[in-house]
Amino acid sequence: MSTPRVPPATAGAEALRRPASPRELFVAFTLLALQGFGGVIVVAQRVLCEDKRWLKSTEFVEMLSIGQVIPGPNVCNVALMLGDRFFGWRGAVAALGGLLTVPFGIVLALVAIYARWAASPAIAGALRGMGAVSAGLIAGTALKLAQSLRFNPLGVPACVVLGAAAFVLVGVLRLPLAWALPAVGAVACGLAWRRVDGGPR
Amino acid sequence: MTRLAWAVLLCQILLLSLLQIGGALAIAPDLHRLVVERLALVTDAQFAASVAIAQASPGPNTLYVAVLGFQASGLAGAVAMQAAVLLPSSMLAILVGRWGNARPERRVVLAFKAGMAPITIALLAATSWIIVAETPGWRHVLLAATAAVAVWRTRVHILWLMAAGAIAGAFAWI
Numbered sequence: 036m037s038t039p040r041v042p043p044a045t046a047g048a049e050a051l052r053r054p055a056s057p058r059e060l061f062v063a064f065t066l067l068a069l070q071g072f073g074g075v076i077v078v079a080q081r082v083l084c085e086d087k088r089w090l091k092s093t094e095f096v097e098m099l100s101i102g103q104v105i106p107g108p109n110v111c112n113v114a115l116m117l118g119d120r121f122f123g124w125r126g127a128v129a130a131l132g133g134l135l136t137v138p139f140g141i142v143l144a145l146v147a148i149y150a151r152w153a154a155s156p157a158i159a160g161a162l163r164g165m166g167a168v169s170a171g172l173i174a175g176t177a178l179k180l181a182q183s184l185r186f187n188p189l190g191v192p193a194c195v196v197l198g199a200a201a202f203v204l205v206g207v208l209r210l211p212l213a214w215a216l217p218a219v220g221a222v223a224c225g226l227a228w229r230r231v232d233g234g235p236r
Numbered sequence: 237m238t239r240l241a242w243a244v245l246l247c248q249i250l251l252l253s254l255l256q257i258g259g260a261l262a263i264a265p266d267l268h269r270l271v272v273e274r275l276a277l278v279t280d281a282q283f284a285a286s287v288a289i290a291q292a293s294p295g296p297n298t299l300y301v302a303v304l305g306f307q308a309s310g311l312a313g314a315v316a317m318q319a320a321v322l323l324p325s326s327m328l329a330i331l332v333g334r335w336g337n338a339r340p341e342r343r344v345v346l347a348f349k350a351g352m353a354p355i356t357i358a359l360l361a362a363t364s365w366i367i368v369a370e371t372p373g374w375r376h377v378l379l380a381a382t383a384a385v386a387v388w389r390t391r392v393h394i395l396w397l398m399a400a401g402a403i404a405g406a407f408a409w410i
Contacts, residue, residue: 068295070394075296076360077387078394093353098333100352103359105332106256107325108298115326116333127330135318138295143306143314145289153285157406162292164405167376168397170367171383177360178388184357188350197351198358206362212258216355224351231346 052088057122057129063087064114064133069141072165075110075134077172080180083117090117092183104216110134188230189223197223237277237309242316245275249301249320256325260298261287263321267304277308298322375410 054060063082071078076099083090090098095113102112111131118130152158184194197219204215237245248270252263264287271277278286286307290300298321305317336345368380383397404410 070294072292072294072398081394096353096356097349100349100356101332101336102329103258103356104352105325105328106254107322107329108256108260108296110296111298111322111326112329115329119330119333120337124330131326134296135299138293138299139302139318142290142293142295142299142303145293146303146306149285149289156408160405160408160410161402162405163371163376164379164401164403164410165292165398166367167371167379167410168383168401170364171380172387172394172397173360174364174380175384175387177357177364178384180357180360184354187353189354194354198354201355201358202362202365205359206365212262216258219355220352223355224347227351228343228347231350232343
């Protein structure tokens, strides 16, 4: 499977590829972590689905869904599952190691200089600006991934209603994810349970 | 701090690892209680700075745990606390991923994938909304909306967008 021959494209998507080695995973995750300020998931979606084409958008959403309901940082969980899928535990270690090793060094270096720069209004302003951009990037990624919902067995109207409910509970009413997620998730998976069986799929 | 106290602390962090529903920052209040209030390993200000630095730095936010460990006890503390907070959740992620991967056509797996997809995407939108709503004013909303359209519709590099935001902020436009 590590030959350049790729599996056939499905559902109109371009052909998927796979990483050649755990080392390629490590390098790819290092590079994407270094681009991810305040939202590695945005870069991860772009690199994994669009640049490398290791995952379809729907597969990315599936991994992120699992990453969200189990404990742990979402993007770390995605890296672990992706790495494990291609190369077993070596791949998982390579992907997570890539995500963490260099940023670990950078963040500790920043501790040393933070005290000196934190009071600077220009630095504080720059961080504010980057915060606003990262919020926008996350929203843009959500819009991009939402296009994959057209193929969801729930159907688009149900997806919109469930998504809106989750958005209002967590984003507007600020309910803790630990029980908002099981609540909406149970309804959504219950509905999906009835749709995925019986009909042609 | 004694070795025993460290061992106890790391065991507590191993447990907290499995409570990180919704991301690394979900256990921040519990960690705060542990390392600031109970053990006084770091000060309140150091704790807040740890979270701020990790968010401003490239890489996953979970690295605020490494910063806490570093401030408490240098490099060894950073490695030990970061490893403790990731190990249990990582094992679980791999196990769950394998379980689902081995049974792609099972009804419960299909229902989970289909049901959770719209919610996962909505939670990204909610995260974005929470960040935007934190700051008053409209200019940063405009900046965020521009970034959203740019990443959605164009192939412009994410670092350019970040740099534009940093410059706009540094010159006090937002």
